[in-house]
Amino acid sequence: MxxxxxxxxxxxxxxxxxxxxxxxxxxxxxxxxxxxNFNDVLQVTVINCLQGDVLFQMTGKMSITADTSDNQLEVVVEDEKGEYKKHFIGLSDNVTYVVEDITAGDVSKNKYTLNFNPEMWIPVETDVID
CATH class of the missing domain: 1.20.5 (Single alpha-helices involved in coiled-coils or other helix-helix interfaces)
Incomplete structure (x- = not known):
């Protein structure tokens, strides 16, 4: 008992x-x-905190891991063919990110996009040597 x-x-x-x-x-x-499990559509926005500029955005079905030892985000995305790709986003003291769940939005189920801010690219000039 x-x-x-x-x-x-x-x-x-x-x-x-x-x-x-x-x-x-x-x-x-x-x-x-x-x-x-790649069931939701997320949007990652990477921001330059010094200038307040958006460096780029990435939208799609993705799994995101913050790797603090390497100071980066590891992003695995699923494309429209059901294949997976891995991307790395380097972080620094003046770069931060925001992740939004936008599943309810009007977006493609599988397609992902990566948008860079063209104003953030540093122009490079090359000299032709004869």
Missing amino acids: KRKVLALLLSVSTMFAFSGCSEASKVSHNLSLEAD
Whole structure:
């Protein structure tokens, strides 16, 4: 009898321990899982904080991992053929990013785009040597 009561108390205390997760935590976990499984369309915007300029945007089904040891984002995207490609976004003290879930928007299910800000490119002149 003691064992049954002890088992019941252990079960009830375990139930209370796991029910401590807030609804927001569960929703956040589920949204991250959906994105990592390429079910949501995300948009990454990379910003130069010194100038306030958008360096580029990337939109599509993607899984994003912040690699703090290398100071970069590792982005795996799924294209319209169901194939995967990996991109790296280098971060610095003056470059930051924003990730938005835009699944509800009017976007293609599989297509992803990468848009660079042309004003951010530094012009390069080359000399022709004869």
